Structures are given as structure tokens and as C-alpha cells.
Amino acid sequence: MTDKEKDEKDLDLDQTETVENPKNEGDVNNEADLDVAKDADSDEKAAEDNLSKENQDLKDKYVRLYSEFENFRRRTARERLDLVNTASQELIREILPVLDDFERSFKAQADSGEEDQKQEGSKLIYNKLLKVLTSKGLEPMNDLIGEKFDAEYHEAITQIPAPSEDLKGKIVDVVEKGYTMAGKVVRFAKVVIGK
Numbered sequence: 001m002t003d004k005e006k007d008e009k010d011l012d013l014d015q016t017e018t019v020e021n022p023k024n025e026g027d028v029n030n031e032a033d034l035d036v037a038k039d040a041d042s043d044e045k046a047a048e049d050n051l052s053k054e055n056q057d058l059k060d061k062y063v064r065l066y067s068e069f070e071n072f073r074r075r076t077a078r079e080r081l082d083l084v085n086t087a088s089q090e091l092i093r094e095i096l097p098v099l100d101d102f103e104r105s106f107k108a109q110a111d112s113g114e115e116d117q118k119q120e121g122s123k124l125i126y127n128k129l130l131k132v133l134t135s136k137g138l139e140p141m142n143d144l145i146g147e148k149f150d151a152e153y154h155e156a157i158t159q160i161p162a163p164s165e166d167l168k169g170k171i172v173d174v175v176e177k178g179y180t181m182a183g184k185v186v187r188f189a190k191v192v193i194g195k
């Protein structure tokens with residue numbers, strides 16, 4: 001064999017060894033790659049589970065926040081409506097004694113038998129004032145005599161012996177008329193109850 005042939009043979013042997021070594025290392029690398037791939041898959045699954053759980057938590061927080069906001073919106077709308085309905089309640093409360101004075105004046109003039117133009121003018125003013133107040137939602141409590149006493153609407157001033165058996169525990173006289181506005185009591189009716 002010539003030197004040239006020897007060199008080629010040595011070269012072929014080196015190539016064969018090189019090819020064999022990567023095969024052996026490749027087997028080990030393939031197993032390691034499989035383990036790494038399995039670890040990567042389990043890590044991805046864990047990350048995916050964590051993201052899914054975090055997503056669900058965020059959805060729950062969003063739903064709760066949305067519900068709280070809706071409740072807040074409804075409550076403030078209801079409060080605003082109540083405020084609009086009863087905004088003038090304090091002013092009306094202060095005007096009610098003027099109505100009472102008008103009514104006492106009419107009663108006193110009727111009892112004394114005075115019928116003049118002053119009374120007619122006063123009645124016109126009274127009716128006009130009453131009309132304005134009723135247009136704002138004020139409602140008088142009328143025809144209370146004979147009704148059962150209700151602490152929600154009436155204020156008992158005193159009790160007197162009932163004129164008849166059917167008036168026991170019921171209203172016998174009204175001292176001061178009561179008024180309601182939008183279903184709420186503006187002023188309790190001051191009444192006398194039969195016992």
C-alpha cells in the first residue's frame with residue numbers, strides 16, 4: 001500500500017468513527033431531548049392552567065364589579081327620583097300653617113255669620129295656594145273622623161270618652177289636618193281618640 005492509500009484508509013476510518021460517535025451521542029441526546037420536551041410540555045400545561053385560573057379569577061372580579069356598579073346606578077337613580085319628588089317638602093311644611101290659618105279664619109267667619117267680599121277674596125287666595133301645593137304632590141288627609149287610629153299617619157293628642165261604642169279606638173276629632181306627599185307623611189294629623 002502506498003502512502004496515499006494509507007492516508008485515504010485512515011481518513012475513511014476517522015470518518016466512520018466520527019459517524020459512529022455522533023450516532024451514540026445522538027441516542028443520548030434524543031433521550032435527553034425527550035425528557036426536556038416532556039418537561040416543557042408539563043411546564044406549558046402548568047402555565048396554561050395558571051393562565052386559565054387567572055382568567056377565571058379576572059372574569060369573576062369583572063362580574064362582581066359590574067354587579068356592584070349596576071346596584072350603585074339603580075340606587076342613585078332611585079335616590080335622585082326621591083329627591084326630586086320630595087325636594088320642596090321643607091318649604092311646603094313651612095307653608096302648611098298658612099293654610100291652617102286660612103281654614104281657621106273661614107271657620108271663625110262662618111261661625112260669626114260674617115259673609116263679605118274679604119272672605120271671598122281670601123277663599124280665592126286659599127284655593128289658589130292649595131292648587132299650587134297639590135300640583136307639587138301635596139295631598140291632605142281628609143275625612144279622618146271615624147277611622148281607626150294609625151300611628152303611621154296620625155298623632156294622638158289626647159283620648160276622650162267615645163260618644164258611641166263604634167268610635168272606641170277610632171278618631172273622634174281632628175285638631176290639625178295631616179298631609180302626605182309622594183306617599184310620605186309631610187305632617188301627621190293631630191287627632192283626638194275615643195276610649
